Amino acid sequence: NAGVTQTPKFRVLKTGQSMTLLCAQDMNHEYMYWYRQDPGMGLRLIHYSVGEGTTAKGEVPDGYNVSRLKKQNFLLGLESAAPSQTSVYFCASSWDSLTGRTDTQYFGPGTRLTVL
Amino acid sequence: AQKITQTQPGMFVQEKEAVTLDCTYDTSDPSYGLFWYKQPSSGEMIFLIYQGSYDQQNATEGRYSLNFQKARKSANLVISASQLGDSAMYFCAMRYRGGTSYGKLTFGQGTILTVHP
Numbered sequence A: 001n002a003g004v005t006q007t008p009k010f011r012v013l014k015t016g017q018s019m020t021l022l023c024a025q026d027m028n029h030e031y032m033y034w035y036r037q038d039p040g041m042g043l044r045l046i047h048y049s050v051g052e053g054t055t056a057k058g059e060v061p062d063g064y065n066v067s068r069l070k071k072q073n074f075l076l077g078l079e080s081a082a083p084s085q086t087s088v089y090f091c092a093s094s095w096d097s098l099t100g101r102t103d104t105q106y107f108g109p110g111t112r113l114t115v116l
Numbered sequence B: 001a002q003k004i005t006q007t008q009p010g011m012f013v014q015e016k017e018a019v020t021l022d023c024t025y026d027t028s029d030p031s032y033g034l035f036w037y038k039q040p041s042s043g044e045m046i047f048l049i050y051q052g053s054y055d056q057q058n059a060t061e062g063r064y065s066l067n068f069q070k071a072r073k074s075a076n077l078v079i080s081a082s083q084l085g086d087s088a089m090y091f092c093a094m095r096y097r098g099g100t101s102y103g104k105l106t107f108g109q110g111t112i113l114t115v116h117p
Helices: none
Strands: A004-007 A010-013 A019-025 A031-037 A043-049 A065-067 A073-078 A087-094 A111-115 B003-005 B010-014 B019-021 B024-026 B032-039 B046-052 B064-069 B074-079 B088-096 B111-116
Touching: A004 A087, A019 A031, A019 A087, A019 A111, A031 A073, A043 A065, A043 A073, A073 A087, B003 B088, B010 B019, B019 B111, B024 B074, B032 B064, B032 B074, B046 B064, B046 B074, B074 B088
Parallel strands: A010 A111, B010 B111
Antiparallel strands: A004 A019, A019 A073, A031 A043, A031 A087, A065 A073, A087 A111, B003 B024, B019 B074, B032 B046, B032 B088, B064 B074, B088 B111
């Protein structure tokens, strides 16, 4: 049981390049999320998904796209990277029961992205 | 809109002493959950403790306890008997528990805790 995994762990891009970050979870969670973490700030939600085939915008969605073709995978894409997207990206998953303490989000290890 | 405020950018504590990390929140929703996460220098996010807005008792998990004062809208984390391994960034987070929240979290800016030997 690996929990939530992210690939790659590190990446350096040039401005204008594209890339895809992969998040995978083996906990059969319905909900998945992508956050970014910038220095001096907490995590901010980029996009999220409430199930296979669904996606929705979070707090800071501009410049990113996502896809959830399989329940266990959530992809984050940058079509044309900008220096402002230099950040640490976290994926998380959860199952919202609304009934107890089973709605904790479990986080992946993060991807450190630098855009030059 | 929900908002989480952590007013302590950095805190220092002596090993084996207790420390309180402050967190205040703002929401008009009656049903919500409050979380604390630890982020060590290695970068991963580690879940520590959870408190539901309707929970009658303050949450405890080992050396961690959450001092929940609903009227004051505060959810302070208390770490007892601090250890060197407790040195990390600590984040307070909140989620609305309504039907359309889908578990989304709102995070505070974090507090860096340094434990001195």
